[in-house]
Amino acid sequence: MSDIEAIKDKYLAQVASASDGDALEAIRVAALGKKGEISLLLKTLGQMTPEERQTEGPKINGTRQAVADAIASRKESMEADVLNAQLATEKLDLTLPPLSAPKGSIHPVSQVMDELAEIFADLGFSVETGPEIEDDWHNFTALNIPETHPARAMHDTFYFPQTDENDMPKMLRTHTSPVQIRTMMDVAKRSSGEGEPIHIIAPGRTYRSDSDATHTPMFHQVEGLVIDKGIHMGHLKWTLETFVRAFFERDDITLRLRPSYFPFTEPSAEVDLGFTVEKRKRIIGGDPRSENGGWMEILGSGMVHPNVIANCGLDPEVWQGFAFGCGIDRLAMLKYGMDDLRAFFDGDLRWADHYGFDALDVPTLSGGVGA
Amino acid sequence: MKFSLSWLKAHLETDASLTEITDKLTDIGLELEGLENPADALRPFRVAKVIEAGPHPNADKLQLLKVDDGSDEPWQVVCGAPNAKTGMVGVFGPPGTYIPGSDFTLKPAKIRDVESFGMMCSARELELGDDHDGIIELESGAADAVGQSYADYAKIDDPVMDVAITPNRQDCMGVRGIARDLAATGIGTLKPLESASISRSGDGPDVTTEDADGCPAFYGCVVRGVSNGSSPDWMQARLKSAGQKPINALVDITNYVMLDHGRPLHVYDAAKLNGGLVARKAKPGEKVVALNDNEYVLDETMTVIADDNGAHDIGGIMGGASTGSDESTTDVLIECAYFTPENIAKTGQKLMLTSDARQRFERGVDPAFLDQGIDIATALVLELCGGTASETTRAGNPPTEQRTMPYDPAKCLQLGGVDIATDKQKATLEALGFAVSDDWTITIPTWRRDVHGWQDIVEEVVRIEGLDNVPSTPLPRKPGVAKPTASPEQLAERKARRAAAARGLNEVVTWSFISEKEAAPFGGSEWALTSPISEDLKYMRPSMLPGLIAAAQRNRARGASSIRLFEVGRRYLEATEHPTIGLVLTGEKTARSWQAGGASKYDAFDAKAEVIAILEAAGAPVDKLMDFAEAGNHYHPGQSGTLRLGPKKILAAYGALHPNVTKALGLKGGAVGAEIFLDAIPVKKKSGHMRDAYTPPALQSVKRDFAFVVDASVAAGDLVRAVKGADKKLIIDARIFDLFEGESLGEGKKSLAIEVTLQPQEATLTDEDLKALTEKVVSNATKLGAELRG
Numbered sequence A: 001m002s003d004i005e006a007i008k009d010k011y012l013a014q015v016a017s018a019s020d021g022d023a024l025e026a027i028r029v030a031a032l033g034k035k036g037e038i039s040l041l042l043k044t045l046g047q048m049t050p051e052e053r054q055t056e057g058p059k060i061n062g063t064r065q066a067v068a069d070a071i072a073s074r075k076e077s078m079e080a081d082v083l084n085a086q087l088a089t090e091k092l093d094l095t096l097p098p099l100s101a102p103k104g105s106i107h108p109v110s111q112v113m114d115e116l117a118e119i120f121a122d123l124g125f126s127v128e129t130g131p132e133i134e135d136d137w138h139n140f141t142a143l144n145i146p147e148t149h150p151a152r153a154m155h156d157t158f159y160f161p162q163t164d165e166n167d168m169p170k171m172l173r174t175h176t177s178p179v180q181i182r183t184m185m186d187v188a189k190r191s192s193g194e195g196e197p198i199h200i201i202a203p204g205r206t207y208r209s210d211s212d213a214t215h216t217p218m219f220h221q222v223e224g225l226v227i228d229k230g231i232h233m234g235h236l237k238w239t240l241e242t243f244v245r246a247f248f249e250r251d252d253i254t255l256r257l258r259p260s261y262f263p264f265t266e267p268s269a270e271v272d273l274g275f276t277v278e279k280r281k282r283i284i285g286g287d288p289r290s291e292n293g294g295w296m297e298i299l300g301s302g303m304v305h306p307n308v309i310a311n312c313g314l315d316p317e318v319w320q321g322f323a324f325g326c327g328i329d330r331l332a333m334l335k336y337g338m339d340d341l342r343a344f345f346d347g348d349l350r351w352a353d354h355y356g357f358d359a360l361d362v363p364t365l366s367g368g369v370g371a
Numbered sequence B: 001m002k003f004s005l006s007w008l009k010a011h012l013e014t015d016a017s018l019t020e021i022t023d024k025l026t027d028i029g030l031e032l033e034g035l036e037n038p039a040d041a042l043r044p045f046r047v048a049k050v051i052e053a054g055p056h057p058n059a060d061k062l063q064l065l066k067v068d069d070g071s072d073e074p075w076q077v078v079c080g081a082p083n084a085k086t087g088m089v090g091v092f093g094p095p096g097t098y099i100p101g102s103d104f105t106l107k108p109a110k111i112r113d114v115e116s117f118g119m120m121c122s123a124r125e126l127e128l129g130d131d132h133d134g135i136i137e138l139e140s141g142a143a144d145a146v147g148q149s150y151a152d153y154a155k156i157d158d159p160v161m162d163v164a165i166t167p168n169r170q171d172c173m174g175v176r177g178i179a180r181d182l183a184a185t186g187i188g189t190l191k192p193l194e195s196a197s198i199s200r201s202g203d204g205p206d207v208t209t210e211d212a213d214g215c216p217a218f219y220g221c222v223v224r225g226v227s228n229g230s231s232p233d234w235m236q237a238r239l240k241s242a243g244q245k246p247i248n249a250l251v252d253i254t255n256y257v258m259l260d261h262g263r264p265l266h267v268y269d270a271a272k273l274n275g276g277l278v279a280r281k282a283k284p285g286e287k288v289v290a291l292n293d294n295e296y297v298l299d300e301t302m303t304v305i306a307d308d309n310g311a312h313d314i315g316g317i318m319g320g321a322s323t324g325s326d327e328s329t330t331d332v333l334i335e336c337a338y339f340t341p342e343n344i345a346k347t348g349q350k351l352m353l354t355s356d357a358r359q360r361f362e363r364g365v366d367p368a369f370l371d372q373g374i375d376i377a378t379a380l381v382l383e384l385c386g387g388t389a390s391e392t393t394r395a396g397n398p399p400t401e402q403r404t405m406p407y408d409p410a411k412c413l414q415l416g417g418v419d420i421a422t423d424k425q426k427a428t429l430e431a432l433g434f435a436v437s438d439d440w441t442i443t444i445p446t447w448r449r450d451v452h453g454w455q456d457i458v459e460e461v462v463r464i465e466g467l468d469n470v471p472s473t474p475l476p477r478k479p480g481v482a483k484p485t486a487s488p489e490q491l492a493e494r495k496a497r498r499a500a501a502a503r504g505l506n507e508v509v510t511w512s513f514i515s516e517k518e519a520a521p522f523g524g525s526e527w528a529l530t531s532p533i534s535e536d537l538k539y540m541r542p543s544m545l546p547g548l549i550a551a552a553q554r555n556r557a558r559g560a561s562s563i564r565l566f567e568v569g570r571r572y573l574e575a576t577e578h579p580t581i582g583l584v585l586t587g588e589k590t591a592r593s594w595q596a597g598g599a600s601k602y603d604a605f606d607a608k609a610e611v612i613a614i615l616e617a618a619g620a621p622v623d624k625l626m627d628f629a630e631a632g633n634h635y636h637p638g639q640s641g642t643l644r645l646g647p648k649k650i651l652a653a654y655g656a657l658h659p660n661v662t663k664a665l666g667l668k669g670g671a672v673g674a675e676i677f678l679d680a681i682p683v684k685k686k687s688g689h690m691r692d693a694y695t696p697p698a699l700q701s702v703k704r705d706f707a708f709v710v711d712a713s714v715a716a717g718d719l720v721r722a723v724k725g726a727d728k729k730l731i732i733d734a735r736i737f738d739l740f741e742g743e744s745l746g747e748g749k750k751s752l753a754i755e756v757t758l759q760p761q762e763a764t765l766t767d768e769d770l771k772a773l774t775e776k777v778v779s780n781a782t783k784l785g786a787e788l789r790g
Helices: A003-017 A021-032 A037-047 A050-089 A108-122 A178-190 A233-248 A306-311 A328-336 A341-345 A349-355 B005-011 B018-027 B140-145 B175-184 B233-241 B249-261 B341-351 B356-363 B370-385 B411-416 B422-431 B454-465 B488-502 B516-522 B545-557 B604-617 B659-664 B716-724 B767-782
Strands: A159-163 A169-172 A198-207 A218-228 A255-262 A265-278 A281-284 A293-304 A320-327 B002-004 B031-036 B046-056 B059-068 B075-079 B089-093 B109-111 B114-116 B160-164 B207-209 B217-224 B266-269 B277-281 B287-289 B295-297 B303-307 B310-314 B331-338 B393-396 B403-406 B441-444 B562-572 B577-590 B626-628 B635-644 B650-657 B672-677 B702-711 B731-740 B749-758
Touching: A003 A021, A003 A037, A003 A050, A021 A037, A021 A050, A037 A050, A108 A198, A108 A218, A108 A233, A108 A328, A108 B488, A178 A198, A178 A218, A178 A306, A218 A233, A218 A328, A233 A255, A233 A265, A233 A293, A233 A320, A233 A328, A255 A293, A255 B018, A255 B454, A265 A320, A265 B454, A281 A328, A293 A306, A293 A328, A320 A328, A328 A341, B002 B005, B002 B233, B005 B018, B005 B160, B005 B175, B018 B031, B018 B160, B018 B175, B046 B140, B075 B114, B089 B140, B175 B249, B175 B422, B207 B217, B207 B331, B207 B393, B217 B277, B217 B370, B233 B249, B249 B266, B249 B356, B249 B370, B277 B331, B287 B310, B331 B370, B341 B356, B403 B454, B411 B454, B422 B454, B488 B562, B488 B577, B488 B604, B516 B545, B516 B659, B545 B562, B545 B577, B545 B672, B577 B604, B604 B635, B604 B650, B604 B672, B650 B659, B702 B716, B702 B767, B716 B731, B716 B749, B716 B767
Parallel strands: B207 B277
Antiparallel strands: A159 A169, A198 A218, A218 A320, A255 A265, A265 A281, A265 A293, A293 A320, B002 B160, B031 B160, B046 B059, B046 B089, B059 B075, B109 B114, B217 B331, B217 B393, B266 B331, B277 B303, B287 B295, B303 B310, B403 B441, B562 B577, B577 B672, B626 B635, B635 B650, B650 B672, B702 B749, B731 B749
């Protein structure tokens, strides 16, 4: 064995047995430092003949490289050991709970209103609103309910001592139908009586002096109104069918229109939804004529009465259309399974947590309107 | 409107089953609301014979019966009825039977130590009448029917339908009208009305009308020499099916004609009258004691029926207590009048008095049915009570003019959406009583006051055809993807709501009306309901906060520790209603935790943070908001504020709620709250989707810190604004990162540390640039009395 090989083996053995960084550094200085053994050997190359250099050069350089590599590798492994040892002391019990952001919720009534807006937007309906403190004209008279009409008694109206310009007491609107009147009057005014097609829904708070297990003095309704040329009962039927099928996300929902009476529509129809009982719950859809099926009344509708159209300043021989009104709270209950209307207005956080919706549950047509 | 199947069939010739009839009723708009058969309760009772009646060993007034009800063995029955005797046939309820009239179920029992099984029943126990003096005694021929169900034997099997009559259909407030509607569907035929031949003698009574407005027609007829007892079983059965209690034959006849034909009548005991009867306007303050024994004070818009002694009847609404017919009546005056619907409605509303007669008159009875109505009643009086009828006096004229209108059968498809053959339309209309001429001029029957325009005719035709037969027709739809429809305000509200929920707030819906106590701290309410459900729900809220505080309190009472509520609704102020978002935060902001230690509470800054976030979501320019005070007296005076765009444009108020307010409303522990005034947020006008051009600056931003000592009264926001004002281009942000108050600074002083971010645009900042900027910042701050800290 030549000297150079012995030197190499010596240093490699020292590197392998070096206990820490300091020892390693001492080895590096002894071998590769300015006056290190290998560095000094490298300097001898200059005094050699070219032939000698050709044989000794690679050996010495190889030795230098081998020792330098061994030191670097040994250093890296020492650092890894140190880091691993440090990391081992930093272990966390990740079964501990993290700090969590508070969870908020959207009320089912708001959610259903957004769902309605989305479905009806697809059918070309926009959303209109109106005041809740109404006057006699918009809530009753314009809707073909004159002062002596027996239908007024059916409305259980909340009145105020304040009066309107006709000296009639102001009231809380008993339905969302006044928005029909406001919309049609606006259109008549805007078009100087010419008229233009109207497709709106009007969701909002409504009030009746009624309070028991299934009625609250405040509740939510949505009104629908289509005014155009050539609109008939068949369109009403299709619109309602299309709406309930989209809303409840079932294609097997049957509707039953029953002739009825509302002063502001002619003809008028009450609308029943077919349901079936599954696991002791009423599910909208299925065959209402089957053994475990039945009908439940869901909304009132009809063709807008010519007097109403005329009252708004439009020509009922030119414009006709349909209107419907439906309880939003009830729609929510039927779709999402609440059984107590009063809980809607209590603000119980436990209820909100169970029946509420996430902020990101935005109803969309592509994602589905049912969150 | 309730009536039995047999009553309906008195007018309708039909083979249709009960189900076909009830389905049809609902299909044509006469909604079936109930169906019950009184026989169902009587089915367990059997015709039974008393084989032996003997004395009870331990009681004088009781008997011991052996009763044969067709079972193998006779029953031993202890019976207290005095009329029980051997051989009689009666109605027996075996053990286990429910007794409807006494509301209990029979069980074997020991009565005075003797066992008794089942019961022989009285009429009252079976709800067949009031008789409870003894048990029912059937005719002796009934012995052949022993063992048969009593319901079958007595042919009680007569289902009763309850039909909802809409306010436009007065004509269906009588059984005959319902039969007419059913007949029009083809389910049967309407039987002709038999006109009774009445032999009359003597002049009609002295009846007149002086009130052509309220009572345009008043017909009267007297029947003398009647004997007024109970009405016959068939009439009582029909009245009972309609829910009417039989009283005496004369009164029952008026009720019967009303229910049968929708024609209200009134009968007077002629002996109790003084002079002729007149329909006239009431005198102001005139009093009438009505049949319900209440006294009503009338005014001059109301119609009364009066004699020389004064007013007796509130015309068309309720008869008087003193002139009615009872068992002693021998001469009866039958009134058949026409009262103007609008007058009846107003009078009824004013007096808050409702009655079967009012319901019919205010909806408008058939003005052409006065003669028939009085004849039908007179014939019934003669038949049931005997006597001699006078001629009919006819005072005034009912409004019977025939109304006609043109109709185009094509309108049926145009409005109803269903194509019905013209001859079928004609047949339907004629069956309903309309006359249709060859040129489609339609004569409206006098009993259809609700029919006015061609739309009403379409409704009649389509209704009888059935709405099921209207084909569903798609609405014409614009091609392409549906256009957006939401208004900017609606979008803003939607985003604000979802932002609040995303930040951890729970949306609630609270009543729009609150109590006086709740409204008071918020300036009280301008709107008080005249007749609220309760005092707690009387005043329209002037603020969103009281309802939220109450909801927070309820949650607190249920043990909730962290309560974060918001509501999107309206405040109701004097002039108008304002869409508003209210929020209340109370309890723990963060729960105690292994990381953060103890729980933390909400403060005014939390309310402010929510407000800014929600305003930003709603599209408000939050970088332009200015801090103001004057949030309102319901807030802590030192821990509340408003955010405005200009001194008068208040977008939101927030802060810690005044301790007096939370205390008064019962919320313990304090709370912070806010209101965001949605209608004050400037509406963003949408002009396409394009945004301003922007390239991120190539040069790095630079941060510099400044610490200033200022008077404690100097608002941090003012200092920040002064600092930013040093170079509005270069300084892109100035943020307070430290606040220090301590003795070392001196009395009434505080230190605010601000991190200023500079964004060079074209060239790197030189030392000179930075020095100049620093000097400007310090000089701006000095104007507020600030000193740069060394």
